[in-house]
Amino acid sequence: MSTTERPRILVVGGGYVGLYAARRILxxxxxxxxxxxxxxxxxxxxxxxxxxxxxxxxxxxxxVVVPLRRVLPGAEVLTGRVTSIDQDRKVAEVSPLVGRSYEVPFDYLVVALGAVSRTFPIPGLAEQGIGMKGVEEAIGLRNHVLEQLDKADSTTDPEIRRKALTFVFVGGGFAGAETVGEVEDMARDATRYYPGIKREDMRFLLVDVADKILPEVGHRLGEWGLEHLRKRGIEVHLKTSVTSCVDGHVVLNNGIEVDSNTIVWTAGVKPNPVLARYGLPLGPRGHVDTEPTLQVKGTDYIWSAGDNAQVPDLAARAAGVENAWCPPNAQHALRQAKVLGDNVISGMRGFPQHEYRHASMGAVAGLGLHKGVAMIKLGRLTLRFRGRIGWYLHRGYHGMAVPTWNRKIRVFADWTLGLFLKREVVSLGAVERPREEFYEAAAPVTAAAKAAKPAAKPAEAKRPEQEQRPAAKAG
Known part of the structure; x- marks a missing residue:
């Protein structure tokens, strides 16, 4: 980290809000x-x-990922965690990946930590659950599902086979409904390469405590999505929760019990818990409490937005909805980041702050190839689409929303190639343990070498090197 006498704008978090806010400021x-x-x-x-x-x-x-150093060439990028903030001294303690923690002074602060998975004290969840908050988890889930097909196709044990081909998804929001739709689609396609497995052999369950799925797209499209998933053979259990999943034995509170190697947890998110150590005013659910200008309440040099912030929804309140807050989605995060960046510049120059106001433009969701829903709001007019058209709108919106033209082009290239080439169905689960094969090969040799190693000679029999050098010179 370089030292400078210029004012420092410290952005805590390099997610959607952090990236776009930093780009806007630069x-x-x-x-x-x-x-x-x-x-x-x-x-x-x-x-x-x-x-x-x-x-x-x-x-x-x-x-799916955007490298921070590449898209923020004018910024310092530190790989680590801000563990605490001293507002009186205006310094943040940074814990790097390796080495000791150090302090970073700042003049202006942007808190954009985002959210983490919301979990509950369910027995077995920590050991068995798979989240969907990071690209590592998405890669791991894909490899894991295909690995289960490999296991089921190569075993003669019916219990092992049944457990491998049972997939449980918890959470019926965007993440849960989209993930179960995409994974079921992939598994269905993969069965053509497994002669011993049919789609009827697999069991997919979607569990949610709510009475509907996809609430973000409205009641009508949510009902269509529910019926669509059920027609594809996915069991949807609403008003249902998981009470235990020890060793993969999933117990639901409606009396259903299944054994599964795959438990995907997408039951909502919560603000990053580290916010409690920053000394900032927090809302009842742990979000940073902000003004409509995205300034943290009670401060004039700290801003926050995105999933970790409680931002008043001025558009909804103007429409008569009391105590409305902006929902945690990419649509609001992108627009909040731009307003936040402008307000940081204004605050640094002593200009007035601008309030964040944005009326929702709708929502889109994909449920697998050629399957999706979309709700588009045009003023007072609401348009609803489903099936292939909804899927096109879903891809079109997110294809243009992903940051940088580099990633837009690569994503659209992937989709274009997918029209002509079938997706790969190979599991690369070994990438999670890249040294395992080498270790298995080297460990027996190392053990044998240790066993055959002769006893060391007595210390007095060795001639010190400094005694040998003069003799060599004299020769």
Whole structure:
């Protein structure tokens, strides 16, 4: 990290809001006006709406992430975590991936940590569950599902086979419905290469405590999505929760019990818990409490937005909805980041702040190849689409929303190739344990070498090197 006498704008988090806010600040900032420092435990930003397609193999995982150093060439990028903030001294403690923690002074602060998976104290969940918040989890899920097909096709044990071919998804929002739709689609396609497995042999369950799925797209499209998934053979259990999943034995509170090697947890998100150590005002659910200007309440040099912020929804409140807050989605995050970036520049220059106001434009969701739903709002007019048209709108919106033209082109290239080439159905689960094969080969040799090693000679029999050198010289 470089030291500078210029004002420092510290951006905590390199996700959607952090990336776009930093880009906006760098774009609006005069040369040498300030130093922008971005801190995140990962050196890349993940476009989370594409994770279900990455898990299904429709998009290359590399094209779902945006490298921070490449798209923020004018900023300092530190790979680590901000563990605490001292507002009196205006310093943040950064814990890097390796080495000791150190302090980073700042003049202006942007808190954009995002959210983490919301979990509950369910026995076995920590050991068995698979999340869908990062590209690593999407890759792991894809490899895991295909590995289960390999296991089922190569065993003669009916219990092992049944457990391998049972897939449980918890959560019926965007992440859960889209992931189960994409993974079921991939597994269905993969059965053509497994002569011993048919789609009827597989069992997919979607569980949610709510009474509907996809609430973000409205009641009518949510009902269509529910019926669509059920027609594809996916069991949907609403008003149902998981009470235990120890050793893969999943118990639902409606009396159903299944054994499964695959438990995907997408039951909502919550603000990053580390926010509690920053000394910022928090809302009842742990979000940073902000003004409509995205300034943290009670401060004039700290801003926050995105999933970790409680931002008043001025458009909804103007329409008569009391105590409305902006939902945690990419649509709001992108627009909040731009307003936030402008307000940081305005605050640094002593200009007035602008309030964030945005009326929802609708929502889109994909449920597998050629299957999707879309709700588009045009003023007072609401248009609803489903099936192939909804899928096109889903891909079109997110294809243009993914950051940088580099990633847009790569994603559209993946989709175009997918029209002519079938997706790969090979499991690369070994990438999660790349040294295992080498270890198995080297360990027996090492053990044998240790066993055959002769006893060391007595110390007095050895001649010190310094005693040998003069003799060599004399010769």
């Amino acid at each position: 774009k609006k900032m005069r040369y040498g006006e300030a130093t922008v420092t971005v801190v995140d435990p990962r050196s890349y930003m993940t476009y989370q709406p594409f994770l279900p397609e990455a898990a299904a193999g429709s998009i290359s995982p590399r094209h």
